[in-house]
Amino acid sequence: MLTLTAVAEDPLVLTRRLNLNDGSEVVFRPLTRTDTERLADFLEGLSAESRRLSTFDGYDLGAARKLCDAIARYDKLRLVLEDVLSGRIVGLVEFSLDPHPADIARYREAGIHLAATDCRFGPTLADDYQGRGVGTRIFPLVADVARRFGRKRVILFGGVLADNPRAIRYYEKHGFRRVGSFIGKDGAQSFDMILDLHPLSGR
Numbered sequence: 001m002l003t004l005t006a007v008a009e010d011p012l013v014l015t016r017r018l019n020l021n022d023g024s025e026v027v028f029r030p031l032t033r034t035d036t037e038r039l040a041d042f043l044e045g046l047s048a049e050s051r052r053l054s055t056f057d058g059y060d061l062g063a064a065r066k067l068c069d070a071i072a073r074y075d076k077l078r079l080v081l082e083d084v085l086s087g088r089i090v091g092l093v094e095f096s097l098d099p100h101p102a103d104i105a106r107y108r109e110a111g112i113h114l115a116a117t118d119c120r121f122g123p124t125l126a127d128d129y130q131g132r133g134v135g136t137r138i139f140p141l142v143a144d145v146a147r148r149f150g151r152k153r154v155i156l157f158g159g160v161l162a163d164n165p166r167a168i169r170y171y172e173k174h175g176f177r178r179v180g181s182f183i184g185k186d187g188a189q190s191f192d193m194i195l196d197l198h199p200l201s202g203r
């Protein structure tokens, strides 16, 4: 089973190349400490709407530095999608390997008892990569990452805003089911969703 330390020591264990529908090539790989500036470009480039749908602590070099400094230090695993030709980071996928107490309490109300074999997942694509099937292309890789960390279920990192129909459709399409709703700090309604990961046959 993979560990955060093992991934930080050898990011190649989770590195995969993909061809997108438009013929371009991307690499899905763990975030590394040398990504700080490119990650800052990615965060800075997110539109106000993307920042509303997928919230980070900041969108500048300082925020990028914090994310890179956090590699293998907490329970978070972050992977990026990199356009091979330009080297540009065009997506960030976040995992949290330890369910948060607030999540545990909310899911318990829905009759679901979160455990150490569950993880949280949150995807964010650059604006010009959204709505093109890229999220769908990387989803098998996302599920593979969770499985390789011994995870059996995936929940959403912070839920999904009720007025984010594309993300809701994306999650449902990949097998997530809605288990409840809650009102966030800003008063907006969000949904909790969960996916049961089935073991791959023949592995």
Ligand SMILES: CC(C)(COP(=O)(O)OP(=O)(O)OC[C@H]1O[C@@H](n2cnc3c(N)ncnc32)[C@H](O)[C@@H]1OP(=O)(O)O)[C@@H](O)C(=O)NCCC(=O)NCCS
Pocket: 050, 053, 054, 122, 123, 124, 125, 126, 129, 130, 131, 132, 133, 134, 135, 136, 137, 156, 159, 160, 161, 164, 165, 166, 167, 169, 170, 173
């Ligand atoms: C959410 C996200 C990762 C999905 O990735 P993506 O590449 O855009 O998604 P895909 O194109 O693979 O799939 C989206 C699906 O939603 C559908 N869709 C698009 N807009 C929609 C809308 N307004 N209402 C309903 N469905 C919609 C698409 O048709 C597609 O379904 P289909 O394949 O059955 O046709 C990406 O859009 C993103 O980063 N969004 C901004 C940040 C965000 O919302 N993150 C999630 C926070 S919880």
